[in-house]
Structure formats: C-alpha cells, structure tokens
Amino acid sequence: MARDIRKMMQEPPKEFQKLPKGHEARFEARLNKVFSPGDRTAEKKRDTFFFLRVAAMIVVVLSAGYLGYQKLTEETTNALVETPVKPDENVNENVAQITLGDISPDLKKVEEFYLTGINVQMASLQTTDENKEIVTGYMQRLAELDAEYSRLNKELNEVGPTEASITALIDNLKxxxxxxxxxxxxxxxLKNQNNEQLNSIEA
Structure with missing residues (x-):
C-alpha cells in the first residue's frame, strides 16, 4: 500500500466527497448539547456543592476534635482541683508526705490490703443499744491506734524510712x-447469747 509521494503530488487532486445534507447542523447541535451554557452551570454547581460538602465535613471534624479536647482537659482539671487535701498541722506543708506506698510497691500492696480490710470491717459494724458499750470501748482503742499511726507516719517523714518505723506502721495496721x-x-x-436467752425464755 505504500505509495510514492512524488507520484501522488503529480496526480490531479480528487474531488472531496460532499457531506450528507444536514450533517453540519446535526454536528453543531451535538456540540451545543455537550457544551451548552446550562450544562456548564450545572457542572459548576456540582463542583461548588462538592467543595461545600468537603468544607462542612472539615468544620465538623475540627469542631468535634476541639470539643473532645476541651472535655478531656476539663475532666483532668476537675479531677486535679476536686481532690481534697487534708492539711496536717504537725508536718510542714512544703515537704511531700512519704507513705508506705512511696517506699516500695510491695509495701503499698500491704498498706492497701490492711486499710481496705479496716474500712470494710468498719462499714459492716452494726451498733445497737445492747452492744454500744463494747463497740465504744473498741472504737476508743482504734482511735488510739489511729493516732499512733499518724505519729509513726510523721516520724517516717521526719527521720526517713527505717526498718523499725516500717515494721511499726505495718504492725499498727495489722x-x-x-x-x-x-x-x-x-x-x-453477744448476739448468739441474746438469741439463746430469748429461746430459753420462750421455751
């Protein structure tokens, strides 16, 4: 099929085929349909709506992040502010208090075990008129031990942790x-005796 260009140039030009009637009008109508100003506006609107959606999503995400951050910092601040601090008149306020838990994790576990046990037992006590004297006597002894524990803690902070002070604190809790x-x-x-007396009276 390869033809020599020189020969092609020497041949007389052929007449071009004429386009069918209405071809130009149909072609122009198709172009107008594709590139009509109404479609361009719709496309611009679509682009605008797309960017508006993206902008709205960015605003929502940033707002949620900001509010979440504010909430977390507020909770942390509240937790720090609302922690009650009980000042001890005998100990200098500038000095940090040392407890058994500060000395070692094992001592912290021991201290928490005993303090939890003490709190549970205290919460489960039921005082009545019949056992009031006994409970009062024991409570006075517990108050003395509590004061002794505070004194030992003060000594621990002033002198520093020694084996004797640590042992004394643990023995106090025990x-x-x-x-x-x-x-x-x-x-x-006492309750069993009262029940037996009631049963013997009823019998």
Missing part, C-alpha cells in the same frame, strides 16, 4: 484489723 475482727466476733457471741 493490730487495728485484728481488733476489728475481735470486735465482730464479740458482737456475734
């Missing part, structure tokens, strides 16, 4: 818990 167990057993015995 003694308070044992005392509460004895009180509970005493109250059970």
């Amino acid at each position: 003694l308070r818990l044992d005392l509460l167990f004895k009180l509970k057993n005493k109250l059970k015995e």
Whole structure:
C-alpha cells in the first residue's frame, strides 16, 4: 500500500466527497448539547456543592476534635482541683508526705490490703443499744491506734524510712484489723447469747 509521494503530488487532486445534507447542523447541535451554557452551570454547581460538602465535613471534624479536647482537659482539671487535701498541722506543708506506698510497691500492696480490710470491717459494724458499750470501748482503742499511726507516719517523714518505723506502721495496721475482727466476733457471741436467752425464755 505504500505509495510514492512524488507520484501522488503529480496526480490531479480528487474531488472531496460532499457531506450528507444536514450533517453540519446535526454536528453543531451535538456540540451545543455537550457544551451548552446550562450544562456548564450545572457542572459548576456540582463542583461548588462538592467543595461545600468537603468544607462542612472539615468544620465538623475540627469542631468535634476541639470539643473532645476541651472535655478531656476539663475532666483532668476537675479531677486535679476536686481532690481534697487534708492539711496536717504537725508536718510542714512544703515537704511531700512519704507513705508506705512511696517506699516500695510491695509495701503499698500491704498498706492497701490492711486499710481496705479496716474500712470494710468498719462499714459492716452494726451498733445497737445492747452492744454500744463494747463497740465504744473498741472504737476508743482504734482511735488510739489511729493516732499512733499518724505519729509513726510523721516520724517516717521526719527521720526517713527505717526498718523499725516500717515494721511499726505495718504492725499498727495489722493490730487495728485484728481488733476489728475481735470486735465482730464479740458482737456475734453477744448476739448468739441474746438469741439463746430469748429461746430459753420462750421455751
């Protein structure tokens, strides 16, 4: 099929085929349809709406992030502010208080174990008119032990942790818990005696 260009140039030009009637009008109508000003406006509107949606989503995400950050910092601030601090008159306020838990994690576990046990036993005590004297006596002894515990803590902060002070603190906690167990057993015995007396009276 390759033809020599020189020969093609020497040949007389052929007449071009004429386009069918109405071809030009149909072609122009198609162009107008594709590139009509109405479609361009709709396309611009679509682009505008797309960018508006993207902008709205960005605003929503940033707002949610900001509000979440504010909420978290507010909770942290409230937690720090609302922590009650009980000042101890005997200890200098500028000095940080040392507890058993600050010395070692094992001592912290021991201290938490005894303090939790003491709190549970204290919460479960039921005082009645019949056992009021016994409970009052034990409570006075517990108050003395509590004051002794505070004194030992003060000594721990002033002198520093020694084996003797640590042992004394743990023994104090142990003694308070044992005392509460004895009180509970005493109250059970008293209750059982009262029940036996009631049963013997009824019989």
